[in-house]
Amino acid sequence: MALYQDVTMAGFGGQGVMLIGNLLAYAGMESGLNVTFIPVYGPEMRGGTANCTVVVSEDEIGSPIIQRPKSTIILNQPSLEKFQPRVEDGGVQIVNSSLVDTALVDTQRIRSVCIPANEIAEQVGNGRMVNMVALGAFLKATGVLPLEKVQASLSHVISAHYGHLIPKNAEALKAGYDFA
Secondary structure, X not given: OOOEEEEEEEEXXXXXXXXXXXXXXXXXXXXXXXXXXXXXXXXXXXXOEEEEEEEEEOXXXXXXXXXXXXXXXXXXXXXXXXXXXXXXXXXXXXXXXXXXXXXXXXOOOOEEEEEOHHHHHHHHOOHHHHHHHHHHHHHHHHOOOOHHHHHHHHHHHOOXXXXXXXXXXXXXXXXXXXXX
């Protein structure tokens, strides 16, 4: 069976949802796969809602629009409320338990991985790397791409000005991967 994975990533603007979507898409391209990346912003970028959809496939992608994603990365409560009902049965959901009431997480219909991403990011040394922690957990839970391939793609999506943060981002990816 050919590799195919789609994911909706969602959180507050400023949590780095678009960055991890772009990173996953870039790593997929670097792996010779077909990818799509569609960003969606709420009324304001920082503090408003933000989500994106990424599709990674060995085959051609018929449409980048996904109504019922196979997986989600949920970084906050409003995103859980909006996107959890859309995940297809048997799908995978990564949930930031630092900001989401885990009593509301569907563990019957969906394989949900609740991860204290804020706390893990703080342990890594940068509380803003919640997105990378969650993406690392997603990589482990889905097996869509090797962790090392995504870590190697960091330099392509993080500007040279912030290049000094690449090792910490790689560490945050691994921490999330190891937790899952």
